[in-house]
Structures are given as C-alpha cells and as structure tokens.
Amino acid sequence: MSEQAQQSGQAEAEQNRPPTVIVDNLHIVYRLRGSAAGGKGKGGGKGKAELRAQAAAARQEQQQERRRSGRGRASRALRRLTGRTDASEKKGGRTVHAIKGVSFTAYRGEAIGVIGSNGSGKSTILRAIAGLMPAEAGRVYTEGQPSLLGVNAALMNDLSGERNVILGCLAMGMTPQEAYEKREDIIKFSGINEKGDFSSLPMRAYSSGMAARLRFAIASAKNHDVLMIDEALATGDRKFRRRSEARIRELRGEAGTVFLVSHSNKSIRDTCDRVLWLESGSLVMDGPTDEVLEAYEEFMNG
Numbered sequence: 001m002s003e004q005a006q007q008s009g010q011a012e013a014e015q016n017r018p019p020t021v022i023v024d025n026l027h028i029v030y031r032l033r034g035s036a037a038g039g040k041g042k043g044g045g046k047g048k049a050e051l052r053a054q055a056a057a058a059r060q061e062q063q064q065e066r067r068r069s070g071r072g073r074a075s076r077a078l079r080r081l082t083g084r085t086d087a088s089e090k091k092g093g094r095t096v097h098a099i100k101g102v103s104f105t106a107y108r109g110e111a112i113g114v115i116g117s118n119g120s121g122k123s124t125i126l127r128a129i130a131g132l133m134p135a136e137a138g139r140v141y142t143e144g145q146p147s148l149l150g151v152n153a154a155l156m157n158d159l160s161g162e163r164n165v166i167l168g169c170l171a172m173g174m175t176p177q178e179a180y181e182k183r184e185d186i187i188k189f190s191g192i193n194e195k196g197d198f199s200s201l202p203m204r205a206y207s208s209g210m211a212a213r214l215r216f217a218i219a220s221a222k223n224h225d226v227l228m229i230d231e232a233l234a235t236g237d238r239k240f241r242r243r244s245e246a247r248i249r250e251l252r253g254e255a256g257t258v259f260l261v262s263h264s265n266k267s268i269r270d271t272c273d274r275v276l277w278l279e280s281g282s283l284v285m286d287g288p289t290d291e292v293l294e295a296y297e298e299f300m301n302g
C-alpha cells in the first residue's frame, strides 16, 4: 500500500505546487571520537580541567592552522570541522548511520508529520534539511532558508522574555520597527502572561513549557518558506496546543511548507495531511496521514 499511497499523495501535491524540499538518497553518519567512542575513561566523562586544557589546545591548533596554508592543511581543517578525522577512524572511532538512503519531495502548502520510534532519525533529518548536518552521501535541495524550531533552540536566559522576542524577530530578519510592532502579539500568542507579568522576567524564571511556547510564538510570527518544528507542541498545555495547531494551519495556508516531528499522533493527525514514517534511519512509509498513522499504530501496538 505504501507505494500507492505515496504515489497518490504526491501526485495530488505535485499538481499545482512547486517543490520546497527535495531529499535525494540522503545518508547521514555521526562520528564519535575519543572516550565517547570507545567508552574509555570514568563513565565516559571528562573532568573540567581536562576539558579546559583540551579547548585551549584546540584553540592553539586552530590559530596555527590559520597561519599555515596549502591544500593538505585546508582539507585536514575541513575534515576536523565535519568530524571526519583520519585519526578517529584509524583509532576505531565509532559511527552511527542515522539516515540511510532517504528520498522524498515536499511541496509548498504541505504540512508533513515526521514520526517513528525513539532514535529513528526524525531530528537528524530535520537538522539535515536545515543545513546543520553534512551529508555522507546524497543531497538536500531547499527553496530559501529552512528554519528549524526545536525545543532546545537558544534563547538568552538572562534576558527577559520581551527582549528575547525582539532579538528573535531581528534574528529572523525583521526590521526593529517590525519587531517592535509584533512584540505584543507574540507575547499574547505564547500565553506566558496569562498568570502574571512573566514577559518582563528573565527567561530563567520560566518553566520549560513556557520557554517552549515563547520559542514557538517567536518562530511562527514570521512566514517561512520551510518551517520545521521538533516536538514543540508536546510541551505546551492543551489550550496552547490548539492555538499552535491553528497557527501551523495558517502558516501552511500562507504558502510555506511545515514539517512537524512529534510523538503525539493526535497533534500529527490534527495538523498534517502527509506523514513520513522513519525507522532505524530508513523511510518506511510516506503517504496520507490517516493511512500512515494507522500502519504506525499497528506497528507500535503489535
């Protein structure tokens, strides 16, 4: 069935809409080095002094690297940036093949759920689409700059929610005037002031749910070509979840493509018209939400 569902879902999407994301036979491999790879050392961890010394040595090495020139040096620097050190491989560094030959095309106006059991590769594929993970093989093509909204996205804990709203808006490319004008709506949408004036308090005074709501409110204040949301809805309460689901539908209507990673089948069902199901880094199914969720639920209960 999956192939048929995939074909009919895609055929419908393809009719009028341009593609926004093409993932072509993508492979992503994490490389682990040092004690993390071999499990050596006490509990695999390092003391602060050791980490500081390592950081200082790395900085020194980096400075020396900059002073040198030549292809050999440059390629070594590139390998180090991408984590592909010859040394780690020779020393038996371990690898995790997180995405294994995944291909799909996303179209403007689609809201696509990404599901799968723990460690199946959902966050990794979003990070790859956002350009944060180098591909081992295959390609990702995107329209515009995709925005990845994760529950761990960085806001500044010492600044108030309100300041973070302004900074977040500026970081998304709004003018100071636009940021100022949007500020109240964003705070209202996030609901952080429902139980008092929290927007003027530093973010460190927020619960994790409140912080996640504010992040979602900031990111969704702008229309994105491709917006990717990693579990953000799971942290809000039911009222906020309803609001954010409605906002995702609006974003979709405003011609973007939305990807939503979630373990809540209900959120996926209420928000998405298409679902990608990953297991162990491979795409098991790609098709209409109801069909994919039915098969997934059967798999999870079986």
Ligand SMILES: Nc1ncnc2c1ncn2[C@@H]1O[C@H](COP(=O)(O)OP(=O)(O)OP(=O)(O)O)[C@@H](O)[C@H]1O
Pocket (backbone or CB within 6 Å): 030, 031, 032, 096, 098, 116, 117, 118, 119, 120, 121, 122, 123, 124, 125
């Ligand atoms: N930084 C990392 N270094 C090494 N391996 C990693 C790293 N991040 C993820 N992995 C591995 O890659 C695979 C995919 O992980 P990923 O976080 O993408 O899964 P997920 O489907 O988002 O999981 P979950 O539902 O638990 O959030 C897993 O085997 C995981 O252990």
